[in-house]
Amino acid sequence: xxxxxxxxxxxxxxxxxxxxxxxxxxxxxxxxxxxxxxxxxxxxxxxxxxxxxxxxxxxxxxxxxxxxxxxxxxxxxxxxxxxxxxxxxxxxxxxxxxxxxxxxxxxxxxxxxxxxxxxxxxxxxxxxxxxxxxxxxxxxxxxxxxxxxxxxxxxxxxxxxxxxxxxxxxxxxxxxxxxxxxxxxxxxxxxxxxxxxxxxxxxxxxxxxxxxxxxxxxxxxxxxxxxxxxxxxxxxx
Numbered sequence: 416x417x418x419x420x421x422x423x424x425x426x427x428x429x430x431x432x433x434x435x436x437x438x439x440x441x442x443x444x445x446x447x448x449x450x451x452x453x454x455x456x457x458x459x460x461x462x463x464x465x466x467x468x469x470x471x472x473x474x475x476x477x478x479x480x481x482x483x484x485x486x487x488x489x490x491x492x493x494x495x496x497x498x499x500x501x502x503x504x505x506x507x508x509x510x511x512x513x514x515x516x517x518x519x520x521x522x523x524x525x526x527x528x529x530x531x532x533x534x535x536x537x538x539x540x541x542x543x544x545x546x547x548x549x550x551x552x553x554x555x556x557x558x559x560x561x562x563x564x565x566x567x568x569x570x571x572x573x574x575x576x577x578x579x580x581x582x583x584x585x586x587x588x589x590x591x592x593x594x595x596x597x598x599x600x601x602x603x604x605x606x607x608x609x610x611x612x613x614x615x616x617x618x619x620x621x622x623x624x625x626x627x628x629x630x631x632x633x634x635x636x637x638x639x640x641x642x643x644x645x646x647x648x649x650x651x652x
Contacts, residue, residue, distance in 0.1 A: 419445040420534060421463060425455040425481065426470040426496070431519070435468060435496070438523040439530065452476030456484060464491055466534060468526075469513075471497035471504070479511050486512030490561075490574050492533045496521065505614050514575040515601060516611065525605075532602030536578070549584045552649040554623060554632065556581050570622050575600070579615045580623075583633065588645030590636040616641055 422444050426432040429450065436446040447462060449455035452473055459467075467485060471478035482493055494515045495508045505516050515529055549556045554570075556563045558581055563570045572580065579600050583591070593609040601611065620627040631649075634642045 419443065420465045421445045421447060422466045422468060422530070423447045423449060423455060423458060423464045424468045425449045425452070425478070427451060427473040428470075431470070434523070435526065438526060442527060452478070452481040455481055459485065466530065467491055467493045468496050469493055471495060471508070479507060482508065482513055483511040486573065492537055492574065494529060494533065502610065502614065505610065506617065509573065509575065509614055509618050512573045514573065528603050536602045547585070549581070551584055551587055551644070551646055552632065554584070556584050565623055572622065575615060576618055576622070580619055583641065583643040587643045588648070590639045590642045592640040596640060612640070
């Protein structure tokens with residue numbers, strides 16, 4: 416039985432990797448370092464990993480490719496740590512399965528907060544094992560099985576997308592601010608939280624809406640955030 420949480424740090428720049436590894440080690444985590452995508456893949460297949468911190472801009476194989484490979488094999492939490500911070504980069508990162516996104520330069524304190532938040536979120540789901548199944552319209556979410564379906568067919572969601580959809584559906588009919596959604600789903604406060612929520616909602620709409628530009632489920636509440644339509648609203652939609 417393992418006593419420590421193991422984190423895989425993937426970065427082709429040793430100085431950055433050393434900073435991240437040292438900060439996490441001081442927090443009591445076991446850290447494994449990989450300086451390339453292929454090396455990360457090899458380590459992931461031979462060691463139990465609880466969290467991955469992944470650089471994007473690497474010469475041999477970029478982080479998007481590594482993230483996509485990891486997500487095809489595991490639901491391990493993935494934090495992207497990169498100099499590429501445009502909205503398009505964030506969208507692509509979430510598309511291939513990232514759970515969170517940090518841009519360089521970064522503060523060690525912020526990294527600590529994000530790591531703790533994502534591990535706490537995963538631990539909560541594992542410990543609580545919520546059995547609640549939520550059905551609204553053509554969508555069903557089973558929190559225990561961590562499965563969402565649309566018209567009976569499974570919707571392929573990343574862990575972050577699933578948790579965002581689950582929170583929206585369990586608070587259907589409520590106008591939820593972007594700040595609240597970020598705090599509840601990601602688990603901490605951050606200045607870029609609104610952008611991450613917007614990207615997350617965009618990704619969900621692409622997967623659950625027939626026409627993402629004219630949504631029937633996730634409605635925009637101007638000046639506030641979003642509202643998932645409730646059962647009564649769906650019946651009259």
